[in-house]
Amino acid sequence: MLSELLSYPALLVSAIFLLYSIVFLLKRPQIPEIPIIGARKGDWFPLLQARWRNARDFKTALERAYMQRGPVLVPVAEEGNIVILPFAEVKFITDQPESILNFDERANNFVQIEHTFMDPRIASVALQGSFLRTQLTRQIGSLVPVLAEEVAWAVEKYWRVTDTDDEWHDVCVFETIRHIVGSVANRAFVGLPFCRDPELVNNGMAFAVDVPLSSAIIKLIWKPLRPLVAPLITIPNRIHTWRFRNILISEIERRLRRYDEQQKDPEGKTPPFEPEPNDVLQWLIKQGKASGDPYMWRSKTLADRILTINFASIHSTSFTMTEVILDLVSSKAEYIDEIRDEVSSVLAAHGGKWNKNALNQLEKLDSAIRESARLSSVLSTGLARTVVAENGVTTPSGVHLPQGTKVNVAARCIMRDEAIWAESETFMPFRFYDQRNGEFQITGGTGGYKEDLVRRARNALTTTSPDFLTFGHGIRACPGRFFAAASLKLMVAEALLGYEFEILPNKPKDSWFGVTRVPPLKASIKIRKRRKL
Ligand code: HEM
Numbered sequence: 001m002l003s004e005l006l007s008y009p010a011l012l013v014s015a016i017f018l019l020y021s022i023v024f025l026l027k028r029p030q031i032p033e034i035p036i037i038g039a040r041k042g043d044w045f046p047l048l049q050a051r052w053r054n055a056r057d058f059k060t061a062l063e064r065a066y067m068q069r070g071p072v073l074v075p076v077a078e079e080g081n082i083v084i085l086p087f088a089e090v091k092f093i094t095d096q097p098e099s100i101l102n103f104d105e106r107a108n109n110f111v112q113i114e115h116t117f118m119d120p121r122i123a124s125v126a127l128q129g130s131f132l133r134t135q136l137t138r139q140i141g142s143l144v145p146v147l148a149e150e151v152a153w154a155v156e157k158y159w160r161v162t163d164t165d166d167e168w169h170d171v172c173v174f175e176t177i178r179h180i181v182g183s184v185a186n187r188a189f190v191g192l193p194f195c196r197d198p199e200l201v202n203n204g205m206a207f208a209v210d211v212p213l214s215s216a217i218i219k220l221i222w223k224p225l226r227p228l229v230a231p232l233i234t235i236p237n238r239i240h241t242w243r244f245r246n247i248l249i250s251e252i253e254r255r256l257r258r259y260d261e262q263q264k265d266p267e268g269k270t271p272p273f274e275p276e277p278n279d280v281l282q283w284l285i286k287q288g289k290a291s292g293d294p295y296m297w298r299s300k301t302l303a304d305r306i307l308t309i310n311f312a313s314i315h316s317t318s319f320t321m322t323e324v325i326l327d328l329v330s331s332k333a334e335y336i337d338e339i340r341d342e343v344s345s346v347l348a349a350h351g352g353k354w355n356k357n358a359l360n361q362l363e364k365l366d367s368a369i370r371e372s373a374r375l376s377s378v379l380s381t382g383l384a385r386t387v388v389a390e391n392g393v394t395t396p397s398g399v400h401l402p403q404g405t406k407v408n409v410a411a412r413c414i415m416r417d418e419a420i421w422a423e424s425e426t427f428m429p430f431r432f433y434d435q436r437n438g439e440f441q442i443t444g445g446t447g448g449y450k451e452d453l454v455r456r457a458r459n460a461l462t463t464t465s466p467d468f469l470t471f472g473h474g475i476r477a478c479p480g481r482f483f484a485a486a487s488l489k490l491m492v493a494e495a496l497l498g499y500e501f502e503i504l505p506n507k508p509k510d511s512w513f514g515v516t517r518v519p520p521l522k523a524s525i526k527i528r529k530r531r532k533l
Pocket residue numbers: 103127128129130132136309312313314316317320378379382383384469470471472473474475476477478479480481483484
């Protein structure tokens with residue numbers, strides 16, 4: 001029988017597949033004994049059937065999970081079995097050390113980094129959270145003026161409405177915003193002229209689509225087969241990485257040569273004299289050289305690090321900005337006018353030039369962006385971590401989570417919970433502004449200067465908390481959020497000062513792809529140039 005089987009390769013492959021399916025169906029994965037969302041009485045294979053149902057309507061699955069107010073299991077197609085912990089356990093997640101609940105393990109598994117990124121070693125430096133947390137955040141003050149210049153250029157270019165034109169024009173919000181965000185972010189990452197090359201932005205964004213798409217397919221494949229199949233599935237990833245690298249490589253090599261020359265001639269006597277660029281690429285070159293590891297200053301490594309930063313930042317910022325614009329234009333004209341008045345008076349007070357202080361004074365705008373990021377957050381689930389402790393971990397509600405369990409919270413539901421947020425489903429742009437400036441007292445406090453500062457800080461766009469999870473929370477909260485907040489404010493300010501918007505009767509609908517919520521990418525709005533008074 002066995003020899004017969006071995007002589008027919010097709011039969012052998014079918015037999016292996018059958019065996020694997022049986023083992024897969026019968027093997028009870030190591031999962032906690034908690035309710036399974038999506039499973040029904042009488043299901044033969046509750047996990048598999050729930051997985052299929054939840055993948056088709058993850059929004060409902062998430063809402064059901066949240067309503068349980070305790071840990072639940074949510075099987076879903078591309079992610080497998082995830083445990084959703086209740087709101088009360090957010091602090092438990094953020095309090096755990098990385099040796100128990102690990103961020104990188106989950107993130108790298110989610111994107112299948114060893115298959116979807118072209119250089120497997122980049123995994124060890126890929127997310128570069130600590131680099132951004134220190135370098136980029138520290139430099140925001142010096143970056144604001146150049147970012148403002150780039151915003152003005154990009155909005156003018158991509159919204160294409162001339163000063164003399166009185167007509168209303170349709171613009172597709174996401175399609176134009178992604179280019180604007182791409183140029184603005186890359187002005188800080190690689191500088192001029194590269195940030196204005198649409199091919200750089202297009203390939204960076206294409207790669208950011210390739211990764212979740214290819215990783216979702218790869219995760220459906222049996223692990224031992226992945227190294228064989230992944231190279232085929234990730235052909236687009238390789239094409240876009242290759243094109244992205246090609247745009248930057250000669251500039252990187254030029255800067256590396258310049259760096260070496262300057263090291264030999266610190267006085268700067270050898271021409272050409274040029275000021276050192278102040279952008280992420282240059283900081284990465286310095287960091288790479290200082291590390292003493294030649295891998296870190298290979299031009300390919302440096303290009304891939306810029307690509308990874310594009311991957312982490314452009315989609316999240318473009319989606320957030322798209323939602324802000326759509327939330328504003330489907331609210332009230334008075335709201336827009338009030339924010340616009342704030343923007344013009346703050347700008348005038350700073351002599352018509354943006355700087356970090358001026359951005360900090362845009363409290364109404366800050367509040368409107370935070371409110372949009374609460375109500376229309378791009379996150380469905382949040383605080384994604386994997387249990388890495390060998391003996392697992394037990395939650396405060398007493399559920400034991402074995403090693404390997406994927407943990408999340410229902411971020412979207414927390415941020416829309418009526419018990420936490422008054423009129424939680426309504427876009428109230430001044431919600432956080434009022435909380436910053438209102439009579440509200442901190443429990444047990446005296447309402448003094450210190451408490452005033454705390455209240456202000458608590459309600460600022462970049463402040464994370466257990467109930468505001470758009471940027472995550474805890475030690476791994478988004479390191480790019482201060483940069484994102486500055487860019488978002490500059491972009492919305494430019495849009496409000498330069499344009500009028502036709503108010504929409506309703507906000508266009510979003511869509512869901514498995515666990516991912518995507519804003520209305522095709523939505524258009526009507527804009528026209530504002531007359532300067
Ligand atoms: C509005 C825009 C953005 C949103 C909504 C956003 C959201 C997030 C979220 C939810 C996380 C996971 C945090 C956690 O689980 O606790 C994260 C992580 C991260 N974000 Fe952002 N992000 C944005 C912009 C950016 C930008 C502009 C950059 C880079 C310049 C960036 C770089 C990163 C990196 C590198 C990580 C991984 C952090 C680590 O390794 O510790 N993000 N972001």
